[in-house]
Structure formats: C-alpha cells, structure tokens
Amino acid sequence: MNELYQSLVAVEPATLIVTICNLFIQMYVVKKFFLSKVLAILDQRRAAADQEISDAKAARAEADEIKKTYEENMKKAREEASEIVSHAQKTAEKRADEIIGQAKTQAAQIKEKAEADIAKEKKNALNQAKDEISGIAMAIAEKVVERQIDEKDQEALVNRFIENLGDAL
Amino acid sequence: MDISINGARIIWTIENVPLLGKINITQTVLMSWVVMLVISALCIWLGSKLKVYGISRKQAVAEMAVTSLVNFVHGNMGPNFDKYIPLVGTIFVTSVISNTISVLGFWSPTADLMTELGWALVVFVIITYHKIKSAGIGGYLKGFLDPLFVLAPINVMAECFTPVSMACRHFGNILSGTVISALIYGALTAATHALMGALSSSVVVGIIFVLAGVAVAFIAKKKGKTVFFILGIVIGLLGLFSFAYSLGGFFSDIPYLAVGIPAVTGAYFDWFGGCIQAFIFCTLTTLFIKQAAGE
Numbered sequence: 366m367n368e369l370y371q372s373l374v375a376v377e378p379a380t381l382i383v384t385i386c387n388l389f390i391q392m393y394v395v396k397k398f399f400l401s402k403v404l405a406i407l408d409q410r411r412a413a414a415d416q417e418i419s420d421a422k423a424a425r426a427e428a429d430e431i432k433k434t435y436e437e438n439m440k441k442a443r444e445e446a447s448e449i450v451s452h453a454q455k456t457a458e459k460r461a462d463e464i465i466g467q468a469k470t471q472a473a474q475i476k477e478k479a480e481a482d483i484a485k486e487k488k489n490a491l492n493q494a495k496d497e498i499s500g501i502a503m504a505i506a507e508k509v510v511e512r513q514i515d516e517k518d519q520e521a522l523v524n525r526f527i528e529n530l531g532d533a534l
Numbered sequence: 535m536d537i538s539i540n541g542a543r544i545i546w547t548i549e550n551v552p553l554l555g556k557i558n559i560t561q562t563v564l565m566s567w568v569v570m571l572v573i574s575a576l577c578i579w580l581g582s583k584l585k586v587y588g589i590s591r592k593q594a595v596a597e598m599a600v601t602s603l604v605n606f607v608h609g610n611m612g613p614n615f616d617k618y619i620p621l622v623g624t625i626f627v628t629s630v631i632s633n634t635i636s637v638l639g640f641w642s643p644t645a646d647l648m649t650e651l652g653w654a655l656v657v658f659v660i661i662t663y664h665k666i667k668s669a670g671i672g673g674y675l676k677g678f679l680d681p682l683f684v685l686a687p688i689n690v691m692a693e694c695f696t697p698v699s700m701a702c703r704h705f706g707n708i709l710s711g712t713v714i715s716a717l718i719y720g721a722l723t724a725a726t727h728a729l730m731g732a733l734s735s736s737v738v739v740g741i742i743f744v745l746a747g748v749a750v751a752f753i754a755k756k757k758g759k760t761v762f763f764i765l766g767i768v769i770g771l772l773g774l775f776s777f778a779y780s781l782g783g784f785f786s787d788i789p790y791l792a793v794g795i796p797a798v799t800g801a802y803f804d805w806f807g808g809c810i811q812a813f814i815f816c817t818l819t820t821l822f823i824k825q826a827a828g829e
Contacts, residue, residue, distance in 0.1 A: 371541030371560055373709070377648050379557040380542075384643075384652030387566050391573060391628060396620040399577035403600040406584045406593075413586060 498530070499523045539716050542646050562646035569631050569643060610820035618660070618823060625653050626816045633708060633808025637800060644808075645712050650704045650815075654697035657819045661696065664826035700818055707811045711803030718799055733776035740780055743773025 371377065502523050542560035551557050580596040589597070603623045607615060629644060636642040643649045666674045678689040733739055747770025754762030 369544040369547075371544060371558065371646075373539060373541045374647050374705075375541050377558060377560065377646075379551075380560060380562050380646060380648040381652050381655075383563050384566060384649045385656060387570055388624065388628070388653060388656060391570050392620050392624040394570075394574045395577050395624045395627070398574070399581040399596070400600060400603075400620055400623065402581040402584055403596050404604075406586060407597060407600070409586050 495527050499527055502526065539713055542641060560646070561641040562643045562649060565635065565641050566632070566643040566649065568640070569628060569635060572631055573627055606816070607820060610817060611824040615820075615823065615827075618820070621656075621660075622816050622819055625819065626812050629653075629704070629812035629815055630809055633812065634804055636712070637804045642708065642712075644704065644708045644811075647701060647705045650701035651697065653815070654701040657700065657822065658697035661822050661826040664823060664828075668826070668828040696822065700815065700822075704811045704815050707807055711807050715800060715803060729772075730776050730779040733772065733779070737777065737780050740773045740775075740777030743776060744770050745773075747771070747773055 499520075503519065506519075506523075542562040544558045544560050545564060546559040548557040548559070580592060580599075583590070584593055584596075603626075604616075604619060607619050607622055611618070632642050632644040632649070634642075636645070662674075665677070669677065678686045678693070680689070733743070747766050747768070749766070750769060751763050751766025754760075754766055
C-alpha cells in the first residue's frame with residue numbers, strides 16, 4: 366500500500382477551512398447541548414436559593430409579628446385578670462364589711478331586746494314579789510295585829526312599807 | 535534503521551476542485567471529526583438528565599466543569615465577555631482531547647499546524663473586531679503608525695504574527711512531543727536489536743541466561759536480598775527475550791525494550807504538555823481579546 370504523507374509543517378487550505386468549520390459546529394454543539402443547559406440549571410438553583418432565603422425571611426417576619434401579638438394579648442389578659450381579681454377582692458371586702466356591719470347591728474338589736482326583756486322580766490318579777498310580799502305581810506300583820514283594818518288603809522300602809530323595803534333593797 | 539517523522543497521512547485526494555485545486559483529505563481532518571464526535575457525545579451525555587436538586591455525580595462533574603470555565607473567563611476577561619465562554623471552552627476541550635488522543639495511538643489533529651492556525655485565525659478575527667470596535671476604523675488604522683509612521687510595516691507584521699505565534703506555540707509543543715516520542719521509540723528499538731543481536735548469536739546463550747537468572751533470583755529470594763532478586767529476574771527475562779529473538783520470524787520483530795519506557799515520556803508530552811498547551815492557548819485567547827477591547 367502506497368502511503369502518502371504531508372510534510373511535517375504543511376499549509377493545506379482545505380484542512381484549515383475544515384478546522385474552522387469544525388470549531389463553529391463544535392461550539393454550537395457544546396453551547397446548545399451542554400453549556401446553556403448546565404448554566405440554566407445553575408441559574409435555576411440560584412433563583413431557588415434566593416427564593417428560599419426570601420421565603421425564610423418572610424416567615425420569620427410573620428413569626429415575629431405573631432409573637433408580638435401573642436405577647437400583647439398575654440399582657441392584656443394578665444392585666445384583665447389582675448383587674449378582675451382586685452375587683453373581686455374589693456367586692457369581697459365590701460361584702461364582708463356589710464355582713465359584719467349587719468351582724469353588729471343585729472347583735473346590738475338582739476342585745477337591746479334582750480336587755481329590755483331582762484328589764485321587763487325583772488320588773489315583772491319585782492312586781493310579783495311585791496304582791497306576794499304584800500300578801501304575806503298582810504297575813505302576818507293580820508295575825509300579829511289581829512285587828513281588822515280597812516282594806517284601803519291597809520293596802521296603802523303595806524305599799525309604803527314595801528316601797529321602803531324596796532329602797533332598802 | 536531509519537526513523538521517519540511525517541506530517542498527517544493523506545488518505546484521499548480530490549483533484550480539480552474549483553478555487554482550491556487539489557484537496558487532500560488527511561488524517562487530521564478525519565481525526566478532528568472523531569474528536570468532534572467524542573466531544574459531542576460527551577456534551578450530550580453530560581448535558582442530559584439535569585436536575586436542580588439531588589444531582590448525580592455526573593451532573594456534579596458537568597457543573598464543576600462549567601463553573602471553572604466561567605470562573606476562568608471571568609478571571610481573565612471580567613464579566614463583560616460571557617459570549618466568548620463557548621469559544622474558550624470549545625477550544626480548550628478540543629485541544630485537550632486532540633492532544634491526549636495520541637496516547638491511544640491515534641494521529642492527534644493538533645499535530646497539524648492547520649488545526650491551531652484555524653483556531654488562531656478565529657481568535658484573530660475577534661481581536662481585530664474588538665480593536666476596531668473600541669478605537670473606530672480610523673483609530674485602528676492609525677494605531678499602525680504608532681509611534682512613528684516608519685514603523686508601520688513592523689506593526690502590521692506584529693499584528694499578523696499574533697495568530698501565527700499562537701498557532702505555532704501550540705503546534706510546536708505537540709510536534710516536539712511527537713518527535714521525541716518517535717526518537718525514543720526508534721532508539722529503544724535499535725537498542726533492542728543491538729542487544730538481542732548480540733545475545734542471540736546462539737540459542738544456547740538465551741537458555742544459559744534464563745537458567746542463570748532463575749538461579750540468582752532463587753538464591754536471592756532464599757537469602758532475602760531484593761536487589762539480587764530483581765537482578766535475577768532481569769537476567770532471566772533478557773535470556774527469555776534473546777531465546778525468543780533467536781527463533782526469528784515474528785519474535786525478532788518485537789522491540790522488547792520499547793514496551794514500557796515510552797509510556798513515561800508519553801505521560802509528560804501527551805498528558806501534561808497537552809493540557810498545558812490547551813490552557814495556554816485559552817489564556818492567550820482571553821487575554822488578547824480583553825486587551826483588544828481595551829478594558
């Protein structure tokens with residue numbers, strides 16, 4: 366087989382043109398099937414990452430807002446609760462005072478009534494005693510004096526006696 | 535023996551083409567199409583089934599390649615020349631594949647000056663476009679008269695030699711690798727023939743060498759001496775080769791010494807040199823374009 370070779374440094378226009386055409390075709394293939402695809406993926410990933418970051422920021426802002434509202438609500442609730450408690454305490458104190466006042470008044474009334482009753486009873490007892498004593502005295506006097514005295518005189522006499530006796534008592 | 539270093543083999547000749555006359559379809563053209571097919575297949579494979587999340591190992595490699603390419607162009611040219619990313623990437627990957635394909639025993643298209651000259655001419659057109667764009671056509675032509683109008687011929691020459699120097703730098707490095715590989719291969723083949731010719735004067739010599747080598751290796755192994763063990767094996771192999779050589783025919787055509795050693799020089803000239811030259815060509819491309827745009 367007769368093999369022909371170019372010289373070591375040969376200028377061959379056809380090869381040159383083929384090489385340049387090859388370069389452009391190759392460039393098109395590399396760009397279309399590889400570079401632009403991979404770059405698109407890289408861009409997509411970058412965009413996705415940016416999206417994630419902005420989403421995270423938004424979520425954090427929202428969470429902060431919710432926390433703030435929650436804290437405000439908690440504060441309000443606490444204030445309300447303490448208000449309710451203090452109100453209840455006041456009411457309870459007032460009620461207790463009222464009850465104590467009523468009780469005192471009632472007790473005073475009862476005491477007064479009791480005293481009045483006691484005084485009445487005492488008076489009744491005294492009157493009874495006076496009557497009994499006058500009866501007894503009259504009987505004694507009848508027996509002792511044995512003299513028929515006018516009923517009226519006798520009674521006045523006895524009453525005077527008893528009054529003297531009462532003063533003495 | 536004689537060593538001949540030739541250019542690309544002419545596979546097919548077309549006569550009487552208008553304008554160009556005789557066209558030679560050479561190994562360069564054929565191999566450049568092979569390289570194109572390889573790169574296109576690689577691109578389509580790497581560019582398929584891309585996902586935004588949960589990427590595969592293949593996609594990680596593709597993304598790393600693209601990212602480093604973009605970083606390379608941005609680092610050398612700044613962010614305003616993104617349209618040249620495909621050009622730089624294509625030249626780089628084509629150059630690397632073309633340079634390293636010679637490892638597999640193929641003719642590498644970059645061992646033909648026309649390949650590099652084609653790339654360099656494209657770059658030259660872009661450079662000139664940017665020069666005219668930034669300075670205007672008048673400013674561009676005036677630039678040749680700088681600093682003295684007498685220097686205009688030299689300036690024109692300097693301008694024209696930009697692509698020539700770019701092409702020749704790349705081509706020369708690849709060519710030198712090819713030449714040195716051929717020389718080493720030739721030298722080792724010659725050394726094989728000389729050595730084996732001396733040893734295989736008789737079949738007996740080979741057998742004696744084999745026996746002596748085995749004996750040395752056996753004794754060295756028993757005494758635990760590594761150096762002598764290797765020496766014994768080498769002597770044994772030499773004997774074996776010279777025995778095979780003395781049989782003549784097919785066995786006497788194998789250059790035994792040239793089996794492993796060229797791989798070492800090939801590693802430097804094909805792999806390291808190939809990648810470095812591709813890198814240098816792309817760096818110069820980016821720097822020249824940036825310089826021309828005056829940014």
